[in-house]
Amino acid sequence: MEINIEYTRGISKITAYVSDPASQDADEYAFYLMRKSGELLPVKVAVGWYSTQRSHSFNIPIIKGHYYIICFKKARPDSEQSRVISDHIYVEDFSDRKVPSKVYVYADEREFFNTREFHNGTHYVTLDAVTLSFKIVNKQTETCFVSLAAAAKRDGTSDPIFTGVGLSKQIESSSILVSDPAVHADPALTLGWYAGNKNCELQLDLPRYINHILCALNAVRTILFGSSGGGFATLFYSTRITNAIALAVNPQTSIARFHAHLVWDYLKSCFNVNKSKNSLDSVLSKHRVQYSLVPFYKRLGFLPKIVYLQNRSDWHYEEHLMYFLKSLGVNIQSEPQNVELYLDSLYTIVGRTWGEGHVPPPKELIVDLIRELEGDPNYWAAQGFVKNKEQMIKVVSGCKIEAENER
Structure with missing residues (x-):
């Protein structure tokens, strides 16, 4: 399972896409948007709860920092989770929020x-x-x-x-x-x-x-x-x-x-x-x-x-x-x-x-x-x-x- 993120500078939206060749129809995925700012511990900014969708978009709050997304997978309701973590991106431009x-x-x-x-x-x-x-x-x-x-x-x-x-x-x-x-x-x-x-x-x-x-x-x-x-x-x-x-x-x-x-x-x-x-x-x-x-x-x-x-x-x-x-x-x-x-x-x-x-x-x-x-x-x-x-x-x-x- 791999995760990639899509982000355009100045657009306060970030989207995660999961590639999972072993996926089954009943598999479910959840997404956490995370932020690391300075010396503080990472914080969970937003959550996309479990569904069969293998992509999820988040609106980024107007806070500078390094953002990344964690994807969790459950193959069955009673199965253990597996997870994958995206690369980090630094967000500092909120031009679209001025609209x-x-x-x-x-x-x-x-x-x-x-x-x-x-x-x-x-x-x-x-x-x-x-x-x-x-x-x-x-x-x-x-x-x-x-x-x-x-x-x-x-x-x-x-x-x-x-x-x-x-x-x-x-x-x-x-x-x-x-x-x-x-x-x-x-x-x-x-x-x-x-x-x-x-x-x-x-x-x-x-x-x-x-x-x-x-x-x-x-x-x-x-x-x-x-x-x-x-x-x-x-x-x-x-x-x-x-x-x-x-x-x-x-x-x-x-x-x-x-x-x-x-x-x-x-x-x-x-x-x-x-x-x-x-x-x-x-x-x-x-x-x-x-x-x-x-x-x-x-x-x-x-x-x-x-x-x-x-x-x-x-x-x-x-x-x-x-x-x-x-x-x-x-x-x-x-x-x-x-x-x-x-x-x-x-x-x-x-x-x-x-x-x-x-x-x-x-x-x-x-x-x-x-x-x-x-x-x-x-x-x-x-x-x-x-x-x-x-x-x-x-x-x-x-x-x-x-x-x-x-x-």
Whole structure:
């Protein structure tokens, strides 16, 4: 059995053809599209399940790398598999992907940073190590909403994952939705905290790209939004994104304090690290991941402006919010109530009627908070959170869903 592949530069499709002189009518073949990028382990990008067809075509995701196809053969349903592996091809040209409406592909960072106007649509920056993906809507506003994704339910595809599409339609501000490139690159990975991988120090690099888009959109204020794992990224990047207020929902405040198996999944996918008896703190530190927010803030010497929403019945309340406050040195006299202000720049909003466990607040509350922030630039002023505390309480108390649930 032999396998050959057909690929034309600039056409994002690859086809495998199997030659099998010993083939019988009942024989079945399956195909895996694989990619090897830099120092990372190969990842299974897509699958063509068993059938009697001896050829299969795949669409190549907008990610540079060495691609190859593995073909598996089953002579009978209960027989052992045999397999054959194709040659590798390097894919770096995605010219045909520019054809669909509102899709923009940049061959490298130089082309991206030379761009001074970003049209509405999905933008891909194809770097050697990763592909950065942004969904942009320019409403020509001074405030921009930037959304970072939480853990994703994977369906085996390599499409970028954006969250906040619905929110962006209900607010006045321009929006930039950002896909996590580590999750985009590995169809089996559910969460990457926007913390990068072995090929890319994303925590250093990503702010340059987001800030360039913000500058091109003429945005002077940023609402940085994320939930859970995306909430961690929101709290982290709020120190590096232009004039940002973080709006974080049930966030992790230390990656090492999250579900260990998901952290090890991330380390395996992104750093080729197998699970061991070593502490997650030490392993993350070894790979230069900024994984804990309080030490990071203390090194910077300041606390960004944060609106921190936390469900009271979520285990994140004790493990992340209270840990976060105590680590910041907050003298907590009593349990945080509906809206509290700490250190002049940290609102906490604790919900007791949102549902059981790790569930977000009603969407109406999030929309109301975004509208409040985008409608009042004073929140960005030096003492803006202090002066606007009563107004923030009114917004939370006045949310229709919250008010109804309190009755």
